[in-house]
Amino acid sequence: MSIVELFIVLAFIFLGARIGGIGIGLAGGAGVLVLCFGLGLDAGHIPVDVILIIMSVITAISAMQVAGGMDWLVDVAEKFLRKNPKRITFYAPIVTYLMTLLAGTGHTAFSTLPVIAEVAKGQGVRPSRPLSIAVVASQVAITACPISAAVVFFAGVLAPVGVGYIELLLICIPTTFVACMIGAFVANFMGCELKDDPVYLERLESGLIKQRTTTERRQISKHAKLSVGIFFIAIIAVVAYATVISPTVGLIHHAPIPRNEAIMSMMLGAAMLIVLLCKADASKISSAGTFKSGMSACVCVLGVAWLGDTFVAAHIGEIKEFAGGLLAQYPWMLAVTLFFASMLLYSQGATTAALMPAAVAIHVAPLTLVASFAAVSALFVLPTYPTLLAAVEMDDTGSTRIGKYVFNHPFFIPGVVSIVAAVALGFAFGSLII
Template identity: 60%
Template sequence: MIGVEFVIVLLSILIGARLGSIAIGLSSGLGVLILTLILGIKPGIIPFDVIEIIMSVTIAIAVMQVAGGMDYLVKLAEHLLRKHPRHITFLAPLISYIMTLLSGTGHTIFSTLPIIAEVAKEHNIRPSRPLSIAVIASQIAITASPISAAVVFFASILEPYGINYLTLLCVSLPSTMISIFLAAMVTNFLGKDLKDDHVYQAQLLKGEISSRKTRKVYEVKPHAGLAVLLFLIGIFSVMLYCTFTSENIELISNPILSRNEAITVFMFTVATLICIFCKIDTSSIIDASTFKSGMSACVCIMGVAWLGDTFIQAHLNNLKLFASHILQSYPWMLALILFFASTLLYSQAATTKALMPAALTLGLSPITVVASFSAVSALFILPTYPTLLAAVEIDDTGSTKIGNYIFNHSFIIPGILSIIFSVIFGFLFANIIL
């Protein structure tokens, strides 16, 4: 029966992926319906705590975008890329990483993808190189972002093992950043330069590809810098609160607000202050691209995580028994399990919530669990993630592509290398710091 249930889970996800966009969350609901009402499985838990964090952060980002903050950051990114175009394969993922780190969502990369593609093409650099590693950086940086749902939840379950929020970031930040840089070094040699790509040159001569696009001019609004500053203050406040309320540090005993509630309060407060001091039209917030993508992500996570948790909880004891034998002998296999699970659960936060508590109860060393954390970022395996698809669509040279065999796409090598390097350095830093 477990085989039939697993097929239902896969088919539900594949149907949603085929339909695209928000449909992967909706089709997961269909999967839950079949598993529960037809096969009689008890429904899993909807991760409302994770959704709460994503929604509150998304709202603050959307307000900042309406105030001109996103255009301000994108203009800075464009200036950096155009000043050093030859290093775009290294600068593009760095920009993507930092923007995700500060925002807690990889969807901020949507605004920088067109610039990355344009600058690369202007200098005859294969766009697939910077685009692919930039998308991967936006995914793996979630496991190092101080306001991401995955990090906040993971830190909360690590407290009883003597690992606090700040210590987790001290391991995940350097390990993920170094991994992106190393993966970018390899990515920089993937494929031919455009001047040596005969297919591209033939298409260019036929006029099928424009040699240059009209640049989008980013007009910085008067209060854009203030909006960014207020948002950064909000992030800093979250970091301080989560650190001070840690059970291991306990500078604030018996806090009135839980971490989730604190993040919601801080993000809503930041959004309110931006609305007041930057004098924005609040009716335009729901039309912001970051608001739409963030709310879409909430629906996807709600459906996929619910579906995944329904299946996992139904067979948790058997899975624990099976996994315990393997993981006790080969602890590094946890990273592999997280890798494949995140491919199906479609979310770093959902994967963390579904599997990390079980990994700790199996008696695995906290060092192993923390070091393997970045492996929850394998959202690139199935070429259906929105930022991945956006990169493919933006690159009119055709160098960033999805192959005929689904898995042979431009993101597979940079993504796998990034996670391998991150886990390796995760073990290194975890052994030093923990």
């Protein structure tokens, strides 16, 4: 029966991936019904705290977006890229990485991709080089963002095994950033030079290449900087509070409010200040693009985490016996499993929620758990992720193109290199902290 149940879990995950969007969450809930009513399993645990944190964080981000903060951040990024055009392949991933780190969503890359493509083309640089690693960096940075759904959920999973929120960030931030720079180095040598690309030359001769001489100026709200400042201070407050109440630091032994609840209250408080001080229209927050994507993430985490926990809780003994020894002998297998799972689930948060609790349950070493975490960002493998497709569409030189064999696209090698480097650095650097 366990094989039948596993097949049902995988079938519903596959169905959700085929549906797309919040489909993985919908399919997860349906899978729970089949396992419980059809096969008699007990319903698993729902990660309520994580879902509430996502809602709180997304509300604050959406308030900042309504106040013009996102437009201001994009404007700053655009000015930075235009001032440093010759090293665009290295500066582009820095920009997308930092924007994801601050905003908690890789979709911020949408706004900078046209600028990256334009600046690269203007310098005669093959646009596929900076575009590919910029998209990868925007995805990998999720595993280092203090307020991302994946990090918040994973921190909760790690707490019982003695790894705190701060230790997780201390390992993930430097290792993922350095790994993305290694990926940028590799991307800088990929493909022929733009002037030698036959596809580019053909498109240039056909008049399909647009040469932009001016840039459209955004209308930046006078309260935009203040909204970003309020949100940034809230993030610092979250990290600082988590630090002082952590057992490692121990400055506050009896915290007046637990870490998860503190994140929720601080984010909601930041949203309130943005609405009041920045004159943001509260009625527009729920219709902001980031709010909609965040609520979709809540549904995805709810469905897939609930489905996964329902199966794992029912078969924890068999899972320990089968996978425990394998991962003890080959710890890197966890990273490989996360890599392929995220490739199908299209979500760092969903992949983390689906697999990390099971890994903890079978007593995988804490160092292996943390070092492998970056592997949940393999969203670039299949050329169907929104930011990847946007990069392809925004490069009118034709250098950022998807090959006929599906996997032979410019995002694949820089992405794999970045994740392999992040996992390797995680094992090396993590051993000094954990």
